[in-house]
Amino acid sequence: MILVLVEVSPAGEAVETSREAVTFARDLSAAGGGVPIDAVVVGEPDDALVKTLATYGVRRIHALTGAAYDAYSGAAWAAGLMAVREKAGSVVVMAAGTSRGNEVLAHVGARTGLPMAANAISFHGLSPFTVTRQVVGGAALEEMQLAQRPAIFSVAGHAVEAKPADAPADGELVLETPEVADADLVARVVSTDEPEPDLSGALKSARVVVGAGRGAGSADGFDDLLELADLLEAPLGVSRVVTSLGWRPHHEQVGQTGSRISPDLYIPCGISGAIQHWAGCSSAKAILAINNDPDAPMVTKATHAVIGDLHEIIPAINAEIRRRRGA
Template structure:
């Protein structure tokens, strides 16, 4: 049986990467004789959430409830998840490769004394169970064999497209109130500041991202880049140096110390492509680099490249888009 931790948004909906994880679980299920898939949520889910998970093929939704689950505590979530795993006999426990998903699964793996595969992109079979995962911040891929009695893994963002199941699951709701040790609540969220509108998660979920680096020149050098994001319905992502110089806010940063993105199209403009930035954008499906340096790492790794000054190239792109749209 497969058990999937499902994270929810502030509105109580299953976040996209968790729906991707359930879709990935269905592929594993099909390869292993149609094993049932159960989901675990924190807090009692709405009827709409249960229905959504059922449409993705989930048999049961185990809701972790009680005072220990009113806010995020990685160790407590892991304890609750292990409780459900032991009840159900699940031999595969997984989550989306988010900060919380990776932390909770690390706790689960440590407590059950098994290996954990983080940021999995694909699998090659179940006997033996071999997965391909991102390592070195996404700069390299590694094949890893999971031979433990319980396999624990997280699924890299956008490794698969979230798709509803052809045959829905039963979506039975089971409310769980596991006993949680005080030690599991030592590190927990005690308060939350609401993000400004459209800042939380917009960059990581965007299908098109326009990137900007030192080549923007100054805090006033983003006018054309912002117009391009508007024309493409994209998000703006920037390099670390841009945020360090105070040109743009940190929530727009892409890279090892910022957000990791996996858009269909990434257009990095004036970004050299240092390994720290590449760690955040290596999963992009198509990269169109704009740079004056033909030997810049971003140019050499890009799918396509335009060699030129972004302040000349981007306005030309904007003009052509406007022309074609009439």
């Protein structure tokens, strides 16, 4: 049996990365001859969440309930996950490669004395079970064998597209109340401040993103880039140096410490392509780089590239788009 930790949003919905992890689990299940998939959620889910997980092929949803699970604690969540695993006898324990998913699975690995592979993007064979995972912020890939059981790993965000199963599973809800030791609650969330509005949603879900880096030149150098974004109905994403210089707000940042995007087309303009930025955009299906340095990492990795000054190229592109639209 495959056991997947599913994170739930404040609105009570399975977060996208967790739905991606369940989709990944279905591929693994199919390779293993139809091994059943169970999910673990924290807190009692509503009917809509149970139905959603059933449509994604989850046979049984184990809900961790009780005061010990009222606030987030990586160790407590791991204890509950292990209790369900031991009862259900799963051979694989998975989660999305989020900060919480990786932390909880790290606790599971430490308690079982087994290796934990973070940020897997694919698997290869079952004997021995081998995953390919992202390392160095996504700049390199590593193959890791997980020969012992349970195999413990997280799935990198956007490694697969979240898709419902061809046929829904039963989606049976089981309420679980595993005991948690006081020691597992030493590190836990004790209060939560209301977050600033998340303005990066459009960036993360966009099919086209226009990128801007140091090549913009100054805080006043974004007019043409913003016009291109408007013409393409695309959000603007920027490099870390742009936000560090105060030229653009942080919610527009793409990269290891910003948003990770996976558009159909990414158009990075004046962005050199440092490892940290590449970690946030490497999942783009196609990249059209505009840069005056033909040897820039972004240019060498791009699907297509235009070499030249963005302040000459972007206005020309905008003018051509307007001409073709008769504007």
